[in-house]
Amino acid sequence: MTWQTLVAPLSELGESPFWHPEEQSLYWVDIPGRQIHRCKVGDVSNGPVQSWAMPTEPGSIAPARTGGRASGLVIALRDGIYRARQWGGELEQLVRAGHDTATTRFNDGKADPVGRFWAGTMYEPRDARQAQLFSVDCREGRAPLVELKAGDAIIANGLAWSPDAATVYWTDTPSHTIRAWDWDGQSNVMSRGRVFRQWPGKPEGWQPGMPGYGGRPDGAAVDVEGNYYVAMFEGGRLLKLSPAGELLADIAVPARCPTMPCFGGADLRTLYLTTARYKRPDEELQTWPDSGCVFSMRVDVPGLPVNFFRD
Numbered sequence: 001m002t003w004q005t006l007v008a009p010l011s012e013l014g015e016s017p018f019w020h021p022e023e024q025s026l027y028w029v030d031i032p033g034r035q036i037h038r039c040k041v042g043d044v045s046n047g048p049v050q051s052w053a054m055p056t057e058p059g060s061i062a063p064a065r066t067g068g069r070a071s072g073l074v075i076a077l078r079d080g081i082y083r084a085r086q087w088g089g090e091l092e093q094l095v096r097a098g099h100d101t102a103t104t105r106f107n108d109g110k111a112d113p114v115g116r117f118w119a120g121t122m123y124e125p126r127d128a129r130q131a132q133l134f135s136v137d138c139r140e141g142r143a144p145l146v147e148l149k150a151g152d153a154i155i156a157n158g159l160a161w162s163p164d165a166a167t168v169y170w171t172d173t174p175s176h177t178i179r180a181w182d183w184d185g186q187s188n189v190m191s192r193g194r195v196f197r198q199w200p201g202k203p204e205g206w207q208p209g210m211p212g213y214g215g216r217p218d219g220a221a222v223d224v225e226g227n228y229y230v231a232m233f234e235g236g237r238l239l240k241l242s243p244a245g246e247l248l249a250d251i252a253v254p255a256r257c258p259t260m261p262c263f264g265g266a267d268l269r270t271l272y273l274t275t276a277r278y279k280r281p282d283e284e285l286q287t288w289p290d291s292g293c294v295f296s297m298r299v300d301v302p303g304l305p306v307n308f309f310r311d
Contacts, residue, residue: 120156263303
């Protein structure tokens with residue numbers, strides 16, 4: 001398996017990629033760059049990258065449907081959850097953030113299998129476990145119903161669901177821990193919380209380029225067999241874990257800081273991966289000059305299609 005570099009601008013911190021099946025396009029965000037990008041990706045060549053500037057940092061995005069028709073995006077910005085009915089359109093605030101936006105912003109998020117949007121927060125001082133995970137339900141035109149789903153974290157990441165929609169995964173990146181819960185989609189109840197996989201923390205005094213550290217879990221995606229792919233930030237690798245949390249593959253990445261995978265292409269057998277270059281050392285960027293690009297690789301097992309937010 002070999003990584004290819006997608007023709008795309010470098011992102012400072014690429015995140016939240018998803019494949020839009022109706023547009024045959026890849027979407028992703030640049031969080032500190034305050035941009036949403038999209039690119040039509042073909043078998044032979046790729047279209048131009050389109051970019052849309054945001055008023056604050058876009059932590060995550062998901063495609064949306066209204067009455068069964070594709071209709072733009074749902075977007076988690078620093079200060080709330082927003083709805084855009086079309087590319088470049090007006091931003092309608094669905095939910096105002098309940099956190100202090102001076103210290104906290106929305107981060108990783110996705111739509112769930114029944115059409116709610118979930119988004120976690122990031123506590124930027126990183127000295128207290130104040131990050132939380134919320135779901136927002138606007139199905140059938142209802143007023144946004146917001147539920148607190150989990151907490152006790154610093155940086156929310158790794159959100160994903162199993163193929164049977166019976167398990168939800170969520171990561172606190174600084175604690176190097178992926179958690180899992182049983183989940184009932186109709187009632188939106190999580191139960192039997194547990195540790196799915198955990199890694200040792202960063203060794204004291206470790207600096208980028210030193211051995212002895214494999215990175216910490218960031219964004220994730222799941223394939224049709226239930227395997228969980230997780231980007232290991234600062235580890236320069238993407239891990240494939242079985243539904244039981246066993247390591248199945250350790251895939252080297254041409255960037256020190258991979259951030260989040262997703263599956264795409266007509267057969268969902270192209271694995272896309274966003275990466276970061278934001279505030280990385282000069283020596284690291286000289287070694288991996290494509291840091292910040294989106295990479296792709298063909299895989300044997302297809303991934304799950306993206307879930308749409310529904311209103």
